[in-house]
Amino acid sequence: MDLGYLQRAGYGNQPVEQFKIAEYVVANTLAHAHETGEWRLASEVISDFEALLTLYDAQLARAPLHEVFEAERQLRVFLTGTDHSPIP
Numbered sequence: 001m002d003l004g005y006l007q008r009a010g011y012g013n014q015p016v017e018q019f020k021i022a023e024y025v026v027a028n029t030l031a032h033a034h035e036t037g038e039w040r041l042a043s044e045v046i047s048d049f050e051a052l053l054t055l056y057d058a059q060l061a062r063a064p065l066h067e068v069f070e071a072e073r074q075l076r077v078f079l080t081g082t083d084h085s086p087i088p
Helices: 002-007 018-035 044-063 065-080
Strands: none
Touching: 002 044, 002 065, 018 044
């Protein structure tokens, strides 16, 4: 999702730590899935993901379409590159 980019564009004010938690959990979940074939989020982080999904829903309701497209473009650039996480 491009919610971090949308937040930096002024659409949201979630604590940066919540993005870092989600990024870390996704990386660990993917690694676990590759090893075991099981894809499952730990129950203790589900509320973090729910908060981020709520933020994304609010961003999509507020942000103009050109901002959403720009955030998606930035996300694609990051995903195809070799840079580290854009989350400070």
